[in-house]
Amino acid sequence: MARHDVSAPSCPQLFFRRVSYEPSREHLERYAHLLVNFGLAEGKGISPGDVVWVNSPETAKPLFVEVCRAVWRAGGHVLGDYRPADDDDQKLTRDFYALATDEQLEFFAERFWRGLIDQSDHVLQIRSTADPHALRGIPPERIMRHNQSFAPRVEWQQAKEAESRFSFTIGLYGTEAMAAEAGLSIDDYWQQIIAACYLDEADPVARWRDITDQIAQQCEFLNSLPIDRVHIEGEDVDLRITLGDRRKWIGGSGRNIPSFEVFTGPDWRGAEGRIRFSEPLYIFGSLITGIELEFREGRVVSARADENEELLVQMIETEGADRIGEFSLTDARLSPITHFMADTLFDENTGGPFGNTHIALGLGVRHAYDGDQSALTEEQWAQLGFNKSTVHTDIVSTTDRTVTAVLGDGSKRVIYASGQFQMN
Numbered sequence: 001m002a003r004h005d006v007s008a009p010s011c012p013q014l015f016f017r018r019v020s021y022e023p024s025r026e027h028l029e030r031y032a033h034l035l036v037n038f039g040l041a042e043g044k045g046i047s048p049g050d051v052v053w054v055n056s057p058e059t060a061k062p063l064f065v066e067v068c069r070a071v072w073r074a075g076g077h078v079l080g081d082y083r084p085a086d087d088d089d090q091k092l093t094r095d096f097y098a099l100a101t102d103e104q105l106e107f108f109a110e111r112f113w114r115g116l117i118d119q120s121d122h123v124l125q126i127r128s129t130a131d132p133h134a135l136r137g138i139p140p141e142r143i144m145r146h147n148q149s150f151a152p153r154v155e156w157q158q159a160k161e162a163e164s165r166f167s168f169t170i171g172l173y174g175t176e177a178m179a180a181e182a183g184l185s186i187d188d189y190w191q192q193i194i195a196a197c198y199l200d201e202a203d204p205v206a207r208w209r210d211i212t213d214q215i216a217q218q219c220e221f222l223n224s225l226p227i228d229r230v231h232i233e234g235e236d237v238d239l240r241i242t243l244g245d246r247r248k249w250i251g252g253s254g255r256n257i258p259s260f261e262v263f264t265g266p267d268w269r270g271a272e273g274r275i276r277f278s279e280p281l282y283i284f285g286s287l288i289t290g291i292e293l294e295f296r297e298g299r300v301v302s303a304r305a306d307e308n309e310e311l312l313v314q315m316i317e318t319e320g321a322d323r324i325g326e327f328s329l330t331d332a333r334l335s336p337i338t339h340f341m342a343d344t345l346f347d348e349n350t351g352g353p354f355g356n357t358h359i360a361l362g363l364g365v366r367h368a369y370d371g372d373q374s375a376l377t378e379e380q381w382a383q384l385g386f387n388k389s390t391v392h393t394d395i396v397s398t399t400d401r402t403v404t405a406v407l408g409d410g411s412k413r414v415i416y417a418s419g420q421f422q423m424n
Contacts (some may be wrong), residue, residue, distance in 0.1 A: 036076075049075060050420070062173075117166070216251075221415075222262065331419065363391065
């Protein structure tokens with residue numbers, strides 16, 4: 001599950017002044033309506049008087065404008081976090097990492113962020129970039145040091161989410177550079193967005209409520225089984241993951257648009273085996289391909305990659321980033337996403353012939369706790385094996401895999417094969 005970026009500043013943006021494609025006003029209005037009136041508040045949409053923190057780079061201006069309008073139409077208030085796009089001569093975020101002292105990298109504006117989290121009822125993030133490799137060459141340890149300074153903000157947001165007083169959703173605004181990374185024209189890239197979000201339909205919210213019902217059936221099936229652990233097998237994987245006590249499978253809540261996945265937050269201590277990922281990972285302005293991980297007693301003990309292996313290793317060295325925070329499955333029949341999109345939000349929801357399986361390293365999914373989240377202390381979260389970290393990095397594979405559940409009595413049942421849940 002892609003999460004709102006609660007730690008790192010936005011990557012630098014290069015502003016393309018001429019594009020061959022711009023979404024229609026109708027599509028943008030429907031997209032904004034979907035994000036505000038379905039994506040937020042876990043599928044319910046905002047209420048009059050709610051405060052929505054809208055986070056967007058300048059490259060996504062058309063969607064940012066429509067989102068603000070949608071919030072106002074719903075009776076809400078906008079806290080606009082609208083960042084200037086960097087052009088060829090001005091790359092502000094890169095300049096920060098290049099120029100900042102250690103003190104500046106570790107600075108955390110406590111009163112500002114505390115006030116923002118306290119004031120906001122929701123955060124709506126629009127992901128968009130004009131240069132996926134903008135931070136290439138910046139030492140990753142500088143980025144990670146800055147990320148780690150945001151740990152208090154992560155905790156504040158999690159605590160408010162646990163009390164059902166805060167929600168988030170994420171949307172994507174495609175640019176020519178993003179399309180090029182995916183090997184698509186900008187027209188075809190946006191067609192993937194339109195199809196995945198059902199923006200050609202007069203009421204995409206109605207369609208998404210139907211999808212939510214189907215995902216709820218998948219979750220109900222999984223939650224009806226007394227699953228102790230799962231065994232993921234295939235040509236490129238042999239991995240066992242322990243679910244842990246008081247866990248449930250969740251999905252379809254609107255936290256990401258689109259979201260077709262069913263996922264849980266496992267006990268990180270029970271990961272054993274190896275896994276290879278077919279899809280690349282974009283992180284810190286670079287592309288990591290051919291990722292292979294090996295787990296022993298819950299931690300990554302070996303990390304390899306075909307490209308940018310050193311960066312992968314440095315990322316895993318971030319506190320808590322060597323442990324699993326999420327395990328996820330997507331049914332190929334449900335997702336209309338058919339092409340690699342070079343963005344986790346879409347790639348972790350790919351359909352295709354075998355759907356996708358993925359894990360996230362780092363922050364555990366606390367929504368997967370089957371109980372009152374607000375009643376648990378940090379010590380109790382740790383005792384349950386929910387991982388703690390300032391990062392949450394989804395890594396995806398679309399290869400054919402079989403997932404077998406090992407039940408409490410030791411019996412086994414295949415729950416996912418050939419890209420489909422085995423519910424019968």
